[in-house]
Amino acid sequence: MFSEGSIPDWWPTLLALVAITSTLYTLWQLGGFRELLREAGARLALLAATFACVPHLFRRRRWFLHQLFLAGVMNLHVVGFVGLFIGMIISLQTGIELARFGQQDQIGPLVAAGMAREMGPFITAIILASTFGSALAAEMGTMAVSDELTALEVMSIDRVSLLILPRVAALAIICPLLTVVCDMIGILGGGFVANAQLGVGWNLYLDSAFAALSGLGDTIPFPKDVYTGLFKSFCFGILIAIVSCQSGSEARGGALGVGRATSRAVRDSAIGIIVANYFLTWVFYGGAS
Amino acid sequence: MSERNVVVRMRDVHKSFSGVSILAGLSFELERGKCLGIMGGSGTGKSVALRHVIGLMKPDSGVVEVAGDDLAALDRKGLAAMRRRMGYVFQEGALINWLTVAENLALPLKENTKLSPSEIDQKVQEKLALVRIPDAGAKYPTEISGGMKKRVGIARALITDPALILYDEPNAGLDPEISRSINRLMRDVSEELGVSSLVVEHRVDCLRTVADEVLFLYKGQALVHEPTESFFRPKNTRLREFLGVDAADAQSPDQASS
Ligand SMILES: Nc1ncnc2c1ncn2[C@@H]1O[C@H](COP(=O)(O)OP(=O)(O)O)[C@@H](O)[C@H]1O
Ligand SMILES: [Mg+2]
Numbered sequence: 001m002f003s004e005g006s007i008p009d010w011w012p013t014l015l016a017l018v019a020i021t022s023t024l025y026t027l028w029q030l031g032g033f034r035e036l037l038r039e040a041g042a043r044l045a046l047l048a049a050t051f052a053c054v055p056h057l058f059r060r061r062r063w064f065l066h067q068l069f070l071a072g073v074m075n076l077h078v079v080g081f082v083g084l085f086i087g088m089i090i091s092l093q094t095g096i097e098l099a100r101f102g103q104q105d106q107i108g109p110l111v112a113a114g115m116a117r118e119m120g121p122f123i124t125a126i127i128l129a130s131t132f133g134s135a136l137a138a139e140m141g142t143m144a145v146s147d148e149l150t151a152l153e154v155m156s157i158d159r160v161s162l163l164i165l166p167r168v169a170a171l172a173i174i175c176p177l178l179t180v181v182c183d184m185i186g187i188l189g190g191g192f193v194a195n196a197q198l199g200v201g202w203n204l205y206l207d208s209a210f211a212a213l214s215g216l217g218d219t220i221p222f223p224k225d226v227y228t229g230l231f232k233s234f235c236f237g238i239l240i241a242i243v244s245c246q247s248g249s250e251a252r253g254g255a256l257g258v259g260r261a262t263s264r265a266v267r268d269s270a271i272g273i274i275v276a277n278y279f280l281t282w283v284f285y286g287g288a289s
Numbered sequence: 290m291s292e293r294n295v296v297v298r299m300r301d302v303h304k305s306f307s308g309v310s311i312l313a314g315l316s317f318e319l320e321r322g323k324c325l326g327i328m329g330g331s332g333t334g335k336s337v338a339l340r341h342v343i344g345l346m347k348p349d350s351g352v353v354e355v356a357g358d359d360l361a362a363l364d365r366k367g368l369a370a371m372r373r374r375m376g377y378v379f380q381e382g383a384l385i386n387w388l389t390v391a392e393n394l395a396l397p398l399k400e401n402t403k404l405s406p407s408e409i410d411q412k413v414q415e416k417l418a419l420v421r422i423p424d425a426g427a428k429y430p431t432e433i434s435g436g437m438k439k440r441v442g443i444a445r446a447l448i449t450d451p452a453l454i455l456y457d458e459p460n461a462g463l464d465p466e467i468s469r470s471i472n473r474l475m476r477d478v479s480e481e482l483g484v485s486s487l488v489v490e491h492r493v494d495c496l497r498t499v500a501d502e503v504l505f506l507y508k509g510q511a512l513v514h515e516p517t518e519s520f521f522r523p524k525n526t527r528l529r530e531f532l533g534v535d536a537a538d539a540q541s542p543d544q545a546s547s
Contacts, residue, residue: 143386146381147379148383148384148385151384151385154343154372154375155372155396155397155400156372156397
């Protein structure tokens with residue numbers, strides 16, 4: 001423990017300076033504030049245009065199903081694998097502390113709530129952003145630099161309805177589904193560690209884990225930890241698709257431009273997911289205390 | 290009366306990008322059924338001029354008229370209707386990579402018309418035959434050669450039976466033999482369908498084959514605009530330099546005799 005005197009009084013000033021410099025540096029790296037606002041505006045506009053096209057979804061079912069397959073089946077194993085280890089990490093980290101107080105029976109609830117509320121949606125979204133989102137950006141970027149998007153415009157074909165809607169809809173559905181997979185495997189992974197390394201019985205672990213998840217929400221009669229997590233995933237899915245498609249469509253200048261657009265898409269998706277995560281958590285749990 | 294025979298008219302069009310002037314008072318007219326070539330060095334704004342004609346870019350000042358309508362005065366619907374009467378052949382083809390050749394051709398019809406699938410199919414076959422690749426329908430753009438992509442690009446531009454077709458460097462990236470066959474195809478298309486065309490190209494062979502008139506774009510203006518025959522026997526010094534006429538004189542019999 002620190003005593004009062006062990007923190008020098010210039011310490012807060014230094015901390016503030018570091019915070020300010022790193023914020024400025026980040027803004028500068030992001031290409032300036034104006035560019036940030038312009039991009040946010042373009043993405044919101046694309047989101048609105050995509051929502052306006054939702055009635056076309058049935059007409060686009062062929063491409064929608066194709067994207068569903070690409071986003072879901074092709075990433076299933078990655079999400080499962082990472083989910084397993086995340087569950088194991090949470091279990092180990094919390095388990096070691098809990099075991100010191102003889103509270104191993106609380107590992108199940110902690111892992112379950114941690115996965116369902118935060119880690120499942122977050123990890124799934126980050127994985128989808130870096131695999132499927134980057135592929136989306138590269139695909140749209142290639143179409144942009146090879147004049148395919150211009151060709152669509154010249155032929156008066158709505159690119160939002162043809163290209164973007166199926167991708168956004170597919171990710172909006174796949175992201176929650178993969179989150180469920182991630183949650184389940186994560187809880188299982190946590191169980192392995194709890195059982196093998198911390199000596200918690202399987203029955204106790206699983207019973208307490210699922211009991212912890214069954215607390216219903218106030219307004220929606222469904223386990224709150226689960227539905228808030230899935231709603232987050234749904235938002236993340238839309239965010240990844242919109243950010244990736246928009247960055248890709250703005251690619252200019254050949255393969256180099258496509259590469260730049262792709263890395264921008266992954267970076268902005270990750271930032272977006274983290275920021276949105278905070279606000280969604282705040283909306284769902286912020287007022288509860 | 291003469292008004293109706295002009296398909297494209299540019300009047301004193303100016304356009305600059307971040308302070309750099311690209312078009313600086315470009316004016317020309319294209320008559321119905323004619324083919325106008327636009328020649329000029331790389332980066333002189335040939336593509337920019339074409340993009341103005343199809344409404345992808347708006348002039349900073351000046352007027353672009355297509356079929357008598359000022360493009361700037363059209364709303365989105367009007368512009369879409371206008372574009373349906375135009376075809377645009379992109380430099381690299383710009384075919385949609387994840388659609389087959391036939392699906393590429395069918396796309397504008399599927400999206401913008403109420404034709405039945407069999408009618409669409411028939412039109413697609415008709416256009417594929419017109420560009421002399423009747424069997425390519427099932428292939429993907431990545432599986433076909435550059436020359437074939439150009440043909441598909443031309444077929445796609447023609448799918449809505451336009452009255453005006455715009456070609457952006459139709460010979461770019463093709464060897465001389467394939468270029469000649471594409472140029473013959475372009476001429477045949479003009480003659481068989483009676484469409485007007487605007488061809489951006491810097492290769493002499495192409496414009497000699499397809500163009501009725503040629504315009505030399507220099508510093509954002511039409512420096513020379515003459516019938517093809519006299520265009521390639523230029524008096525203008527800058528154009529002579531561009532074409533390398535003085536070097537070519539020896540090989541050209543009609544030049545040698547004059
Ligand atoms: N959308 C644009 N934004 C900024 N500059 C452009 C744009 N389009 C073209 N330019 C510039 O205009 C000039 C002419 O381009 P272009 O018409 O493509 O030349 P070309 O005659 O070879 O077809 C180029 O220097 C290019 O950088
Ligand atoms: Mg060009």
